[in-house]
Amino acid sequence: MRRRKSVSRAGLGLILLGLGLALAGWAVAGSQTAGRRGAPAASAALQPADWVIAGPIVVTMDPHRRVIHDGAVAIRRDTIVGVGSAASVESRYQPAHRLELRDGVLIPGLINGHTHAAMTLFRGLGDDENLQNWLQDYIFPAEARNVTPAFVREGTRLGMVEMIESGTTTFADMYYFESDIAAVVKQAGMRAVLGETVIGFPAPDNKTPAEAFAYIHRFVAQWRGDSLITPAIAPHAIYTVSGPDLRESAALSRQLGVPLLIHLSETKKEVADSLREHHMTPVAYLDSLGVLAPNLTAAHCVWTDAADLRLLARHDVGCVYNPSSNLKLADGMAPVTQWIAAGVPAGLGTDGAASNNNLDMLRQIYFAAELQKDATMDPTAMPAEQALALATSDGARALHMEKEIGSIEVGKKADLAFLSLDEAHGVPLYNVYSQIVYALEASDVKDVFVAGKPVMLDGRLTTLDVPEILSQARAYGRRVLRSLHVATPSPGH
Ligand SMILES: [Zn+2]
DSSP states (O other), X not given: OOOOSOOOOSSOGGGGGGGTOOOTTOOOBOOOXXXXXXXXXXXTTOEEEEEEEEXXXXXXXXXXXXXXXXXXXXXXXXXXXXEEEHHHHHHHEEEEEEEEOOSEEEEEOEEEEEEOGGGGGGTTTTOSOOHHHIIIIIIHHHHHHHOOHHHHHHHHHHHHHHHHHTTEEEEEEEESOHHHHHHHHHHHTOEEEEEEEEOSSOOSSOSSHHHHHXXXXXXXXXXXXXXXXXXXXXXXXXXTSOHHHXXXXXXXXXXHTOOEEEEESOSHHHHHHHXXXXXXXXXXXXXXXXXXXXXXXXXXXXXXXXXXXXXXXXXXXXXXXXXHHHHHTTOOOOOHHHHHHHTOOEEEOOOOGGGTSOOOHHHHHHHHHHHHHHHHTOTXXXXXXXXXXXXXXXXXXXXXXXXXXXXXXXXXXXXXXXXXXXXXXXXXXXXXXXXXXXXXXXXXXXXXXXXXXXXXXXXXXXXXXXXXXXXXXXXXXXXXXXXXTXXXXXXXX
16 A cells, blocks of 8 residues: 555544545544534534545646646535635635545546446457457457346446546446446445436337337436436447437437437448438538537537538537547547547547547547647647546536536535555656656556535445455356357467
């Protein structure tokens, strides 16, 4: 365990007993509130807070892009109530729990705008194939033979371990049995937009789109208004869902008031097929069906032209860039700087671990900055600050959640990640954005809060049992191989 740099000890971490943690080597200051009523005169002017996190460089990603050295954040329930210098915040709040974090940066929790968390159990399966072969020969058969409610629960738990450990607090998911996924996400205390798949062939959960629509009614009724879970509808793509079912998905999303998630213009082939079948680009085709709307978030948007981008911007459709997945499947380079110039809300995602092969958003931020420079032959095209925005403030806009998350501001949800700058690759420090984007890595993430609750403290997950999850995942890996009649992994894989 890494040592805590600077910890004040007004009382050891009793507050965490409820989390069932082994706290050896870890300490937090619990300046136990001296009673919310009848507090001592000296603290009468202080407002109560559940947490004060003091000491880090606070990278707010707010509209003024404030960066506060020796900063602090005060949290009450699930919301940020104070942001500023440590001196000013600590003079105003009396926290139940105080966490002092030195030699590091506190950033808004990262937002993974597109993933299939349960597919983490297919990580590395059928690698180095093109998208069509990978889907037809590996993923679809493996899904048909393995995907059950228990499978998606375990896969999502594995995905969440990786996401939390790399600083992600919110993810947008598209998969099957999303009701089961919602239950484990809620248990783990992560925030998620969970899109139940609509697809034109028998899926592991629903055998027809009509069954999927019925499922979605129940799913939305169960989770509507939840503080962490946003139920959503996810028609897979224009090449797997019929026009009438795409139209129905959009109508249902408006009727139920929930977001819509889709894969869009991912490959050249998708665009060529659409031009041949519909005489329109995939974006124009969705427009003709009435699917483009401010509740839609589209993954990929790789092959989008100027007219497509005007349509997407006009309808406030979010686009999510998945650089690793696009690279690995050789889909092409998404014109992200053009999205931004056109006013399309731009987010960032990992895609599923089956096509990436990880859920590390810091790696995506790095790829975004480097690849967009290379694609445009312009080193100023995607500055580090903009790359970080794709995974925070802009990423929140792409999911239409910018009122709740994406920046460290009073009134926003307390979704935060602390990254240590106390490793060789973290020093010296000239520009905090550069450091986060080009130098830091997932292992630097030490503390993560979602909705005001710690889900990782000093490198330890507080809501997920990691050894148990890894052991389950290994067992599922063996089962998946057997189901595909593969005795052992192929050499080199
Ligand atoms: Zn995807």
